[in-house]
Amino acid sequence: MENVYEELGRWISILYRRFQVYINNELKDLDITSSEYIFLIKLYENGELNQEELSSIYYIDKGATARSLKRLEKKGYIKRFKDKHDKRSYKLALTEKALLVKTRIYKTLESWDKTISVDITTEELKKISSTLKKMSLRALEETNNINKT
Template identity: 65%
Template sequence: MNNMYEEFGRWISILYRQFQIYINNELKDLGITSAEYIYLIKLYENKELTQENLAEIYYIDKAAITRSIKSLEDKGYIMRIKNERDKRSYRIQVTEKALKTKHRIYDALKSWDDLISLDVSDEELKMVSHIIRTMSLKALNRD
C-alpha cells in the first residue's frame, strides 16, 4: 500500500497540473498563462501592488514574480510605475487591456471550479479548503 501522504501529494500535484493545462488552454488567445493570471487577479482586487506585496501574498520568490510581471508588462496587461518612496521598487497596476479581459479570466476560473466540484457539496469543499490551508501553513512555517 502506498504511503497516505505520498498518495495525497500525488493527487494534489495532478489536480494542480491539470488546472495549469486548463487555464493555459482557456486563456491562450489572450496570451495569459497559468503563471501570470494570479497576479492579475490580485491586481483586480487591489488598485495597485508592489512585487514585494505579491511575493508575500503568494509565497513565491521575487525572481519568478519579476519574470511574470515583465511578461505581463510586455503584453500590455500591466504597467510598472516607479515607487517615489522607494526608488528600487515599482507600483504595479492593471491597464485598460487587462480590465477588458477580467471577465474572461474569472469565467475560466468559474468553469474550472464547476468542473472539479461537480457532485461535491459546499460543506465538503469548505472542509477540503480548510485542511489544505492548514497543511500549507504548517509547511510554510516548518522552520
C-alpha cells in the same frame, strides 16, 4: 499498504497540473499563462501592489514573480510606476487591456471550479480548503526553518 501522504501528494499534483493545462489552453488566445493570471487576479482585487507584495501573497520566489510580471508588462497587461511613498520602489497597476479581459478570466476560473466540484458540497469544499491551508502553513513554517539554518 498505501501511504496516505503519497496519495494526497499525487492527487494534489494531478489537480494542479491539470489546472495549469486548462488555464494555458483557455487563455491561450489572450497570451496569458497559468504562471501569469494569478498576478492579474490580485491586481483586480487590490488595485495597485508592488512586486514584493505579490510575491508574499502567493509565497512565490521573487525571481519567478519578476519574470512573470515582466512578461505581463511586455504583453501590455500591467504597467509600472514609481511609488509615491517610496521612490526606490515601483507599484504595478492594470492597463485597459487587462481590464478588458477581467470577465473572461473570472469566467474561466468559475468554469474550472464548477467542473472539478460537481457532486461536492460547499461544506466538503470548505473542509478541504481548511485542511490544505493548515498543511500549507505548516509546510511554509518548516521550509522557513530549514532556510534559517
